[in-house]
Amino acid sequence: MAFLFTSRNTCLRIGNNGLLASFHSSANAQRSQAFKPKSRLAKTLEPAQSRGRLEVAPTQRFERGGPPHRNEAVVDWEPIRKERHERRLQRREKVVRKEKDVGRATWAPDVGEKIDSAPEHTPTWRKRDNLNFDATSESDEFHKPPALVTTGGSTEIAATLKGAPGRFNSPPLRPGFVSALKDMLGPDPRPTPIQSLSMKWLLDENPAFEWNQFLLASETGSGKSIAYLLPLLQNIKHLEQSDAPRKPSTRPLNPRGIVLAPTHELSRQLAGFAKQLSHDEKLRVLCASRANTSNGKARDVSASEMAAQMESIMSGGNGEVSISKDSHPVDVLVGTPMKVMEMLRGRGWDRRELEEGEQLDPKSLRRGRDKMPGPARWRSKPELGLENVEWVVVDEADVLLDPDFQEVTRTLLADISAARGQPVELETFPGSSTPQLPGSKEIEYPFHLVLTSATIPTEMAKYLDAYHPRLIRLASPRLHHLPKSLQTEYVGWTGGNKNADIEKRIRKVWAEDALSVATSPTPVTSLSKVLIFCNKSNKVIDLSAFLSEKGIKNVALTSNAEDRKRGSNKHLDGFMRPLKSSKSAPSESTEPHTPAVTHSNPNMLSDPSQEPHVMITTSLLSRGLDFDPSIKHVFIVDEPRNMIDFLHRAGRSGRAGQAGRVVIFGKTKGRGSERGREVKERVRALV
């Protein structure tokens, strides 16, 4: 675990899962207690106020193992008819009551109620409410799957995806994006429900109108990245074509869009998608990973120089500033909030002075200069200007807006607002030099904000209601459920060596693969790959050593793994879905590419003792990463900490309608087996 001090009383922690988490020391300890993160899934996305809006796409059915996203949306009409009938009866009752009250036979819908000709849609998971399911106590992290409330004020159920494109056509899309999509997804790609909704709502936002806020919420592997990247890139392209001049800036990098993600791996993947999509339309995408941004050694900047520069940014770029000569024409910047902050404020912005009598933590000292407390002066030249940012995407928003992380994310959003001339009011809490949460009132950012995630925890839903009341919420009906193409399996520990049980199950996967060679209509040349999630790094290392000893070559990835420090996703080679484009997107890696192992005999199956077929990791790689369909099995060998974590881990397989299986290990007999049964119940409810 590493520490990164951000302010006098706050420090960011790089946890075992590799994600940043912050905690507050001494003065803020009490406050952080009050903000203890909750991991329950939200029961509804229904906005609390009528200014917000929820639109749910109809169910889309994939054939198991069939081609992804090819089937038309299918609507289950029976419950829809029933609900419509009930509503009609209710309305009639209302009219009769009104007639009696005022003696007139007119009826008007409630304020904000949307009477749409589209039939109302009842989510299929409503039926599950009748499951014989033991509701959990407040202290328990696991819980029943939520139901989106589909009645009331501002909800519009798009059972027929009214007004949402059913194809990637040009128009509404620019031809360059359509050709890139064909290149990526095949000759006749169809949008997924969340992509249809995003094209309906996000394409061609009129910047002169108002700045909008969107939430894209849909299950793992349902194509959220393309859902927000397409509108983002198209809108930026239109801005470029409109000849709207870029605002002057003193900084070399002046993007129009910023995409934030919780890990470097995910940032690089998203930058790859964006580069591929924008190849024909010639937009410039930069990934703020270590390999391609300044390492901060260029020139140290003094505190006073930095203060002057920050003042100029915060003033929204007055007439005194000019575009620097070495301006880099970047359109979209993708990175972690911490890295983008470094580019904005200069590396070392989060250093702090030691307090009087404070002892240094020797462990954090050993981890290098960045992670030590140090003199509070700016260390490197800021390189990022924010004046032109019109789109900000917060991917995995439940992580980046989690109470533990939101300080850095929201400080960055506030910096963008300030740079664009509309400062967001921030309260400074006692004992902290960093601006923190604003008071409980609506936040209006002077840019389009897109939040996206496959899981919306209760706390996030409350936060969105309080601070983003006019948020447009676009959701898929399978939100908070496992992808349909993912099967579940439970394996009981034998009571002996757990690592041996895992090895046995891995070998069973390959034995099944070998058997399928004879029956498969298509030639099978490689054994499937297995992704194993553990809760702790030491467990990863232990299991990796065991499997290596047994002749199973594997990749073990923990947050501190040396391979992660390279600035490329090379450490995930062979496990990630490769970018398909023939017009390959430029790689951010400077390292030579090692070709995948090829087999001289095409009839021979790949060899797991020569080529890694197993990857072992923690929740570090559970978020957003688009693993290759050859990963047909995800093993969950430790009890997941909560269902949110489970959904993300399991969702690394069964993506985009591809077949997958999540294998959950647990105790099935004897003492402690109740817990296993409970997990089974809860997982079953997510299916």
Ligand SMILES: Nc1ncnc2c1ncn2[C@@H]1O[C@H](COP(=O)(O)OP(=O)(O)OP(=O)(O)O)[C@@H](O)[C@H]1O
């Ligand atoms: N319309 C489509 N048709 C076919 N495949 C698609 C389509 N849209 C996206 N995909 C593919 O689906 C896969 C998953 O997409 P993506 O990573 O965007 O999912 P996601 O919803 O962001 O998942 P997660 O919640 O895990 O981050 C990608 O390989 C992508 O290329």
